[in-house]
Amino acid sequence: MNIEITPEEMSEKRLSSYILVDMRNKRATDYGIIPGAVCIAPSEFDSHVEEWRGAGVPVIVYCMTGEQSVEPVKKLQSQGVEAYSLAGGYSRWVVFDIKHAESKKKQAEESIRKTFHKKLFSPFAKALNTYELLQPGDHVAVCVSGGKDSFLMAKLFQEIKRHHKFDFDLTFLCMNPGYNDTNLAVIEENARLLDVPLTMFKSDIFDIVDTVPKNPCYLCARMRRGWLYSKAKELGCNKIALGHHYDDVIETILMGMLYGGQVQTMMPKLHSTNFEGMELIRPLYLIREDDIKRWRDSNGLHFIQCACHFTDTCSSIDPEGHTNSKRMEIKQLIKELKKVNPTVEQNIFRSVENVNLSTVIAYKKDGVKHFFTEDY
Incomplete structure (x- = not known):
């Protein structure tokens, strides 16, 4: 019996003709799952063996990259279950799905204007006005990391630009800090699908951070911001826009109090201390993360999660969803x-x-x- 099945082969089957199992932890599945999948941790597979043996249809198991699901599938096969590992995992399926979803751009834009106008566009516009984030003549580098937040921010900026209230320029800036080929393909395909014209450039941040044993996420964030400021200024921008949302803000406030012994917040805008004339703005400041997820899911969109080398290897390992991340503890x-x-x-x-x-x-x-x- 073969171990793997490709997304292309799976798509040729009817949904009712197989059982699809997502073995990733909750942190990973929050970024999206394949429609029809059930979330079951590998540690619970044994309790489903009898059910799956008698189901009369194959069981397809997937992780993030296709690597972690192979061994559990081998064990299921040895127990008499017709089981397959999804080749390339969720990441490869996302690329496949995006390539076959040409109608989603119009649907995503229409939903911002109608279904999600109150929850997404209105708080976006309110943040721009309340915190004076956008001025006539601004040239904003909209920083697209590849996740749901930054791609939504790009679409909201395109929508506000469409209203022609005043003149400003946009550059959709995407840094490749060392993404693997699959994650890079997801970003590029989503940009094409959503009609977000990316200006891409490379850095070696992931390679540098890989050598740092302590607080790699903090260092990565600091280095990313420096690279983005530098490239944005080179391109003639006077502002960079980051996709932090309301939930990021309240988590930062609590983290400062509980772990830093200080009262502070994530500001909606701030001047750069190292790049003269540059400013950072956070237009999603008043938007709730759950509303971003609803927009993503209602439009059938799929984005990358944090795509660093650590995530590549650990996103499927802990079936209980345990993490050392302080932010996850605060959530x-x-x-x-x-x-x-x-x-x-x-x-x-x-x-x-x-x-x-x-x-x-x-x-x-x-x-x-x-x-x-x-x-x-």
């Missing part, structure tokens, strides 16, 4: 707090808008610490 904490207090997210967001300096022990201004006794 879970907020989720638990919301069960007790439904308004906890709004309260966290507003907490940094309602700071009374007369009720804090100390604060910093321009790097100088001021103690409450100075004005007591």
